Amino acid sequence: MTIERHNHMNAVMEKTGNNIGIIGGGIMGVTLAYRLSQKGFKITIYEQSNSVGGLVRHFDYEGAHIDRFYHTILSSDLSMQNLIKETGIEDKLHFTETKQAFYDNGKLYPFNTPVELMTYPPLRFFERFRLGLQILYSQLESDWHEMDKIPVQDWLIKVSGKAVYEKVWKPLLRAKFDTMTGSVPATYIWSRLRRMLKTREGVTSREMMCYLETGYSTLVDAMAEVCYQHGVEIELNTGIEKILTDEGHVTGIVKKGGQIASHDILISTLPSPILASILPEGYETFYELLNQQQYLGVLCPLLILKQKLTPYYVLNITDESIPFTAVVETTNLIDPKYVNNYHLVYLPKYIEPNSPLATLPDDEIKTMWMANFKKMFPDFDESLIQDFIVQRARYVEPIRPINTSDQIPDIQTPIDGLYMGNTVMIYPDLGNGEAVTSFADKMVAQILETHKSIVV
Ligand SMILES: Cc1cc2nc3c(=O)[nH]c(=O)nc-3n(C[C@H](O)[C@H](O)[C@H](O)COP(=O)(O)OP(=O)(O)OC[C@H]3O[C@@H](n4cnc5c(N)ncnc54)[C@H](O)[C@@H]3O)c2cc1C
Numbered sequence: 001m002t003i004e005r006h007n008h009m010n011a012v013m014e015k016t017g018n019n020i021g022i023i024g025g026g027i028m029g030v031t032l033a034y035r036l037s038q039k040g041f042k043i044t045i046y047e048q049s050n051s052v053g054g055l056v057r058h059f060d061y062e063g064a065h066i067d068r069f070y071h072t073i074l075s076s077d078l079s080m081q082n083l084i085k086e087t088g089i090e091d092k093l094h095f096t097e098t099k100q101a102f103y104d105n106g107k108l109y110p111f112n113t114p115v116e117l118m119t120y121p122p123l124r125f126f127e128r129f130r131l132g133l134q135i136l137y138s139q140l141e142s143d144w145h146e147m148d149k150i151p152v153q154d155w156l157i158k159v160s161g162k163a164v165y166e167k168v169w170k171p172l173l174r175a176k177f178d179t180m181t182g183s184v185p186a187t188y189i190w191s192r193l194r195r196m197l198k199t200r201e202g203v204t205s206r207e208m209m210c211y212l213e214t215g216y217s218t219l220v221d222a223m224a225e226v227c228y229q230h231g232v233e234i235e236l237n238t239g240i241e242k243i244l245t246d247e248g249h250v251t252g253i254v255k256k257g258g259q260i261a262s263h264d265i266l267i268s269t270l271p272s273p274i275l276a277s278i279l280p281e282g283y284e285t286f287y288e289l290l291n292q293q294q295y296l297g298v299l300c301p302l303l304i305l306k307q308k309l310t311p312y313y314v315l316n317i318t319d320e321s322i323p324f325t326a327v328v329e330t331t332n333l334i335d336p337k338y339v340n341n342y343h344l345v346y347l348p349k350y351i352e353p354n355s356p357l358a359t360l361p362d363d364e365i366k367t368m369w370m371a372n373f374k375k376m377f378p379d380f381d382e383s384l385i386q387d388f389i390v391q392r393a394r395y396v397e398p399i400r401p402i403n404t405s406d407q408i409p410d411i412q413t414p415i416d417g418l419y420m421g422n423t424v425m426i427y428p429d430l431g432n433g434e435a436v437t438s439f440a441d442k443m444v445a446q447i448l449e450t451h452k453s454i455v456v
Contacts, residue, residue, distance in 0.1 A: 018451065021046060021253055021261065023240045023278075024269035026054025027220050027433055028421055031083070031440035032267055034223040037230035039448065044261065045232065046253065048239035052224050055393060056433065058215040061304070064339045068391045069300055070328045070346045071216035072098075072313075074195070075208040077434035079441070080219070084212070087222035092213045096333050097206050098313035103327070103376060104167070108315065112207060122318075127164050134160040138193040144428045147186040149403045155186035171318040175325035176397060178296055178350050185402040187428045195430060209313070211334045216433070243268075243418065245280045250417030265451070267443070268420045271295060271395035272409065275420060286414045292407060293424045294399040296350045297392065299357055301369050304387040305343040308332075309377070322372045323357070324349045342386055347373065350397055362390040398424040398431055411446050419447060 020036060022029045025047030033043045051057060058065040073080050075095060084093050101110045104122045111120060117135075118128050137159055141147065147155065156169045169189070173181045176188075196207075212218045224234060235255075242254035243266060252262040268275045276290035301324070308331070315327040324347040331343045347369055351357050357365070366388050374380060400408075408427055411419050421443045423431030429438075 018042075018264040019044070019262075020265045020267060021263035022267045022269065023253070023275075024054065025049075025052035025224075025234065025236070026269060026436075027056055028269040028436045028440055029054075029267075030220050030223045030227065031437045032269065032421070032443060033227045033232050033234075034083075035440065035444045036447070037227055037232045039444075043227070043230075043232040044263075045227070045234045046238045046240050046255070047234065047236050048256075050236050052234065052236070053217040053220045055396065056216045056220060058217045061342075061387075062340050064342075065215040065217070066302070066304075066339055066344065067215050067217070067330070069298070069393070070330045070344075070348075071211075071433070072330075072333055073210040073212070073216070073433065075210060076195075077210070077432075079438045080433050081210070083223065083437060084219055087219065087226060089212065089218060089222045092218060093210055094213060094335070095208050095210050098209045098333050099207070099311060100314040100316065101310070101312045102168075102171075102316050102318060104318045106376075108310065108312075110312075111316075122167050123164060127161060127167075130160045131164045131168060134164070135193060135197070138190050139197065141190060144187045144190060145405075147190050148405055148428070150186045151182065151402055152184045152186045152189055153181065156189065167318065171316060171320075171325070174320065175316065175348075176350055177399065178352055178355070180294075180296065180352065180399050183399060183401045185400070187400075188430075191428045191430055195432075209333055211330075213335070213338045219433075240278055242278050243280055243415070245415055245418075248416050250415060264417060265447070266418050267447070268418065269422060270420075271422055272420075272424055274395070275422075280415075283414060286409075289407065289409055293409070294401070295395045295424070296352060296397040296399060297358060297394040298348055298350050298396045299365065300346055300348040300391045300393075301365060302387075302389045302391060303345040303347060303373070303385065304389070305345055306384045306386055308343050309345055309380075317376075322376065323368055324372070327376075353394065358392075365390050396431075398422075398427075400424070400427055411443050412450070419443060 019042040022033050022043060022045045025045045029045055030052050033045050037043050055069060056071055058067050084090055099110060099112050101108050109120060110116050117132060120128055153165060157165045177184055239256040240253045241256050244252045250266045252260055254260055272290040272293035276287050279287055309329055311332060312329060313332045317325055326348060328346040336343060405427060408425055409420060411421060413420055421439055426435045426439050429435040
């Protein structure tokens, strides 16, 4: 930290006595710290694992950084791209044209351009027309509040028809919501279509996506580096077990092991049920609200191959007997030279917390996954497999049931000085880096407004 910065921080502290604790060092927590430290606050981030990044963390594999989960930045993700520019890592950002396809009845069908959509063989001519109409319709509809009252399948069947729903939408919804599709409102598909269509360029509808050459976590690491320069403390391996209050106002936290740290302001970026588990006594209504928030987890085996599998970034699977719901070959986006010339194929399955798959041992997952993988690719040569690594996460995809947007928690919690932000609150946007970093900006604006007397 520079002497000027140190003096400046001390001036803020002397003037206000306020210091902020941020719980959770995922992209949300680190963006908040990055922004608030620029305003001169004293910040400590508490992260329970041994590095920042949360869901966007990478692991080291033979010297290369490999994303635990597949992550892409869309060409329309401006908040992410601005952060990349601000932190000086723009030279690591690359744009690639990506392609997707459907696996239907043993065959692969490209599904990218209007022509491919209008000639998609599993659909009849009239059905293709209705699918195109649905996509167009989603662009014209601007009021999501009405859509929030309609079950997603009702809305899709109404506009696209039953056949299109069964052959296109249902597999896509199953991929994201597992058995919970029936609880999801039309808002979800509306939001998703709007996001995906923004990545399309010109009349050819080429899909452009971006990646950071050393992985998505490079951005979090770059922000963390600036945070250090601003005097932010990042306590790793520090799980928070309790929030402390006095007469309804935050006073600090208890770390795992019992150590206490004092804070005047706390910002939780934890998934809602985890925040509920560390609340003090006496906030039963808030506790229940947090525990009502639902999430799916993800089971995401990664196949590291010595050769390219397909030309597609995503292959959507319509066959419900296959346990994973997509084949995501990220090295059709990322240049393989950044991952030791391997080819990375993620085989995800979003799962409910009580799914038997959630606790199935890795070797059994491998047997089940590979048997189905071979069914899809009968000519696949097994000697091309370098590794099979199972990744899992419990709180990934928030489920906002039909017409419950009034049950979204507020940034300002009922506890004075405690703020919260997580993906259940980013609605109707979807949980992704763009939405999370934009939401962090919104939180910062609200916190600054509330505490404007201490901003210098
Ligand atoms: C399979 C998959 C694919 C995805 N694809 C994309 C994509 O292509 N593009 C995109 O933009 N986004 C994608 N995402 C979504 C993106 O990863 C998330 O939206 C984002 O990482 C959420 O960040 P967060 O900081 O809100 O939460 P998290 O990353 O979950 O961070 C929460 C942090 O809190 C910590 N924590 C938990 N409990 C405690 C405690 N008691 N004390 C202290 N710390 C604690 C955790 O260790 C974690 O680091 C994908 C996610 C998955 C799983």
